Amino acid sequence: MAAFFSPFISKPDTVAQIMFRVMLALLPGIALYVWYFGPAILVSIALASITALATEAAMLKLRDRPVAPFLKDNSALLTGWLLALSIPPLAPWWLIVVGTAFCIVVAKHLYGGLGNNPFNPAMIGFAVLIVSFPVPMTHWLTPHGLGQIELSFLEQLRYIFIGSLPPGVTLDAITMATPLDTLKTHLHLDEPVKQIFDMPIYGRLAGQGSEMVSWGFLAGGLYLIAARIISWHIPVAYLGALFATAGLFHLADPAHYVTPLFHWFSGAAMLGAFFILTDPVTGPTTNKGKLIFAAGAGLLTYLIRAFGGFPDGTAFATLLMNICVPLIVLYTQPKVFGKKSGGER
Amino acid sequence: MLSALLVMSIIAIALGAVLGYSAIKFRVEGNPLADKIDAILPQTQCGQCGYPGCRPYADAIANGEADINLCPPGGEEGIKKLADLLGVEFKPFGSGAEPKPKAVAFIDENTCIGCTLCLQACPVDAIVGAAKQMHTIIASECTGCELCLPPCPVDCISMESIGENLENWKWRYPVYALQPANTVGRESA
């Protein structure tokens, strides 16, 4: 009785449900991933899930927190999934394990666990991996129909876990650089955009296959907005800022700067817009703040892609904007009821 | 060599002059730190700290002569606030100086002989009465300092603790259901 105070009713929503629906929304993207690049990604997701749950349980135990309710909240699983989707599926097994463990242990629990981490855990994991293990992080799979040789699922598993390829097959034959990476390399060689786009790895808007995966994430993201799990502010501001900056550069010099649509549909732009930047814990809480935060991330993403050292910029843009969140929130506090200028209609 | 020395000395003299000037120009009357400390102290004027009132104790803390954990009526919260203000570590109460529940003095009017000794002892003039007249406490002004107890020759003053009532009742800190019992205890302490 003592702890039972009003309100006595509540909506049946739970954190676990929210996380679960976000994972559900990832499914179309994952399905298209499997369709275009084969089932290796499922192995990464499984590895990430197991690692996430195990490290989460261990950390909760160490931190003297109840394990069951936190394990059931699905937040660790989601972190693992997001990391798995941002790194190459054909990476050795330990890469995803180390990355996920780092996400959960350092980026999440050392900062106080669920709700207290200032940085997006999945993006911290990605940043650590790309800085520490740059080579395996470039082993992206070639979409169906483009590679010289296609490995069977069993052969992929053998490579992931043991690191052995079938005789006569080199790593280069089955992997490729991402469309963003290829673009960057060839632009450095002073090739015009048009000529680069004639390469077989490019599809209608962006990379063959990867553009379709982006469509999948876009569909899932629209579902999240429709289900009111995320608000429109972050995706719109992020994609808007990315489009605007890319568009400006493209208009100024179409030969050297690709179309804004290319930027939308390559790399982690769609995943970032709907699933990563929208992480409530590490994002701003005010609507105005969300717009500023996401627009900043969009701008940074473009700058890193176009002028930075890494082919994709979503992860670093997210982390950089995460730093600014407290400040953004402080300066975008909405006016409270009755504290607006006057009381006019 | 000489020029370097000269330059340094000139700079030193110039800065010293600026400092000296500003010390005179921007001189603050009174001790602002002692004022801030005094604002934290509960103003019971009970003298339990060993100083004759809150202000002298505040001055003593400001001058670094007294510890911050000598004020039982201020409670641990008072120590915390003082520690925050002064940028020092929190210090628990020494033995024998634990805070007591809030109380007000009460005069048994049948026993009171009207000696006015308690009137003179009360630091906040919260006792009314006159020689050979019964005395009584203005409960709302009593700080519960207990200074009136020792002078009373007939021991007619007692401390009545103020229990929880509808006027001073507070909502409790909500129990955070998910944390194990030991951490809850730690956080509420």
Place this chain on the structure above:
Amino acid sequence: MRTLYKFHGGVHPPGNKTPSTQQPISAAPLPAKLIVPFRQHAGEAAKPVVQVGDHVLKGQLIGEPVGFVSSAVHAPTSGTITVIDMQPVAHPSGLPDLCATLIPDGKDEWFLREASDYRTLPAEELRHRLRMAGIVGLGGAVFPSDIKLRPLRNHPNKEIGTLILNGAECEPWITCDDMLMRERAAGIVQGAEMLRSMLEAKEVLIGIEDNKPEAIAAMHRAVADGGLPFEVVTVPTVYPGGGAKQLIRVLTGLEVPSGKLPTDIGVQCFNVATVYSAWRAIAHGEPLVSRVVTVTGNVRRPGNYEALIGTPLSELIALGEPLPDTDSHIMGGPMMGMPLPSTSVPLVKASNCIIAAAKKLFPAPPPALPCIRCTRCAQVCPAELQPMDLFWFAQSKNFGQAQAFSLFDCIECGACSYVCPSHIPLVQYFRFAKSEIRMREQDKLAADRARERHEYREFRIEREKREKAERLAAKEKAAQAAKPVEPPAVAINPDATPETTAQMKIQAAIEHAKEQAAAIKPKNTENLSAEQLAEIAEIEARRARMREMAKSDVEPPKE
């Protein structure tokens, strides 16, 4: 059609209002015992004016208002006051409060009832009558109504433009205002006209949520029958649309400024039940001794009852025939109500609803998880606060920041807790922080007062010392001035040390005393009779003898 405005946020909890509107309001039977608390309103508790053993009549004053924000308390029926003591009351603390226990004599005999026409009475008299009739806001805040009707001296240019009748009743389960409007619309409308004339308001708006079509129709009819230019406005059903500030916003588009009152923007808002009881008080001379209360929840016969103030709630709940799995009770609605410490507590003016609760209706919330800053609370907050930030500050007891983030604009509606996916008892944290801040402010005031008193005492002691010294100095000066001959003895001696001066002074004082003694003649020494003279002689002789004896006694040891 009136343009309606929106307020930010709000939630749509299931209404559950239909079950208790199936039967008309019925009178609750007279209980065997009534417990009438003296604190049933916001502000100072009423002062008992009856004594144990007194026989009182229905509507007789038993507690008179004390101070500005206070109201009267009356005997709900005729009978005998048996006890005046501390009794458990409906309060979240479960602490007891001063109550009068009344054993009814069953006659239900009215005290003098003075029916009057409000048009013949000045507003000041009406306000006084409302105060003495114990009329307070029956929507739940129980703020004395007479204060809300006082002339706006502070705002000479702003007269009340709009009087709003609050019939929104946005909380789930509660239907007492709905039923009152359906059945007693005429009284409400007449009361509204009375209040309008007191406030000299230009327009009257009656706001009713669109889930009460019968009440809306009844009020429309009553307004038309009365031939009054009032407007019954249907407002959308959204919780907390019945909050005064929210309803004002919806109906007028005006926002009551933070920390201000509706009157500051020329609006005043009364609950329909308050208006009705104010009308009864003036037009029928009946003080507030009963109210309509909804009994609902886990009961077989939910409904509304007109019950006497002081009726033990257990008797009201019994009227609804609670189901066997009822395990607790709520007073008020499920969003803002409070759990009852026991069902023996009495019905008070604030009790609009009694809900019999069971696990199946009000399941215990799942354990709270950490806040994930999903901002759902901010999306539904009608005060446009950022509850997740406030929670953070309240949880870490960072009260200064909580206040800076407008904690005191929180109306404790519970919408944030309702939507929180982590099931954090947000409102509970806010209540905690608010009461903690209020208490600290009180302590601070008390400390400041103590400091002031202490400083004044020091000053007084200092002043008394100084005055004493001055008085002495003045006396000495006066003495010196009076005897200009003697001081030269002191003044002439130039090398007089302070000691010698002091000695001289003492010497002077002794001589002065001798002189005085010599100057004073013994009284009663003239016109003595022979016996008296003989007596004196005898006494003198005895004295001389004793002196002799004393000398001889003292001398021998000295040898």
